[in-house]
Amino acid sequence: MKKKLGYLFLTGLMALSLAACGKGSQDAGGQDLLQQIQDKGTLTVAMEGTWAPWTYHDEDDNLVGFDVEVARKIAEKLGVEVNFVEGEWDGLFAGLDSGRYDMVVNGVEITDERAEKYDFSEPYGYIRTALIVAEGNEEIKTFEDLNGKTTTNSMASTYMTLAESYGATVTPVDSLDQTLDLVIAGRVDATLNAEVSFYDYMKVHPDAAVKVVALTDDASHVSIPMRKGEEAASFREAVDQAIRELKESGELGEISVKYFGTDITRE
Structure with a gap:
């Protein structure tokens, strides 16, 4: 009888331990995205790197462009470094879906179909x-x-x-x-x-x-797609705040004139 009670006690302890581990995993998976980015100290940004003047390589093979500088400024506002990952267009969104990338900054225009799948920042450009x-x-x-x-x-x-x-x-x-x-x-x-x-x-x-x-x-709205979900809410708000501050300071307009010869950041 004692052996049986001891076995039941151990089984109960194991079940509690597994439940605690499962809860810990769920908590980690649902951690606030902005906090994760700031803890890592890195914002991972996906772009093509082949579409001048948005994102391309200069004569020294440096990644440059309007979106490159915009992403750097946003990372600066968030207090982190930026890590650029280049890829083909459809692969950018696959990486965003899987969580490999935090955002896609590549002159992305808002469409109804995309808005169903992703949350977008406030627009930072307007183009025809x-x-x-x-x-x-x-x-x-x-x-x-x-x-x-x-x-x-x-x-x-x-x-x-x-x-x-x-x-x-x-x-x-x-x-x-x-x-x-x-x-x-x-x-x-x-x-x-x-x-x-x-x-x-x-x-x-x-x-x-x-x-x-x-x-x-009509001009299309250029924006930054991010994953949907409650854990990404504070991240989206921080990105929106960064864009607003860059507009108000005139920095966003200056970057636009540098690459386009005109200010595309005002509707």
């Missing part, structure tokens, strides 16, 4: 989409003319979705330079991209045989 064709192309003058035509853009990007909505067949590529090379070579009919990105490209390639034939009427 340009319809770009080869210099000698006289067939495409409006977005409606894309029906039955071919375009090229990053996989799963806003521009790819917009082109497909007008009936275009889209060839996926990794960078703006590749996109415009295909248009100039006549391998695709057109491409859609941020107006400011196109004009930045033309500053570097002034003789490129491409032109803008149409622009969207």
Whole structure:
């Protein structure tokens, strides 16, 4: 009888220990994201690194661009260092979903579909989409003319979705330079991209045989996607506060003028 009671006692202790361990794991998993980032001392930011002037490599192979500096300023406001991780467009969001990245800073435009899956910071940029064709192309003058035509853009990007909505067949590529090379070579009919990105490209390639034939009427809101969830609430609030302070101080506008030649941070 004593042996049986002793066995039951030990079994009960083990069950309590396992329950405590399980609770500890749950507590760790649900820890406040901002606190985790500040404890680590590092903000992990995902971006492509191939889309000038947002995020790209200079002649010395340094990662530079508007979004690079914005992310650094936000990390500074949070009191941490920034760790940049580069990848392809769709991989950025897969990494955000899995928790490998804390945020994606890559000129991301807010869409209804994305807003269902992610929480967004307040906008830090406002841009219009340009319809770009080869210099000698006289067939495409409006977005409606894309029906039955071919375009090229990053996989799963806003521009790819917009082109497909007008009936275009889209060839996926990794960078703006590749996109415009295909248009100039006549391998695709057109491409859609941020107006400011196109004009930045033309500053570097002034003789490129491409032109803008149409622009969207309304400006898209550029924002920072983050994971949804109560544990991320204080992190989102801190990022919003950082963006507001950067706007109010004029720093955000200065960074924009540096890379775009104009202030895209005001609607």
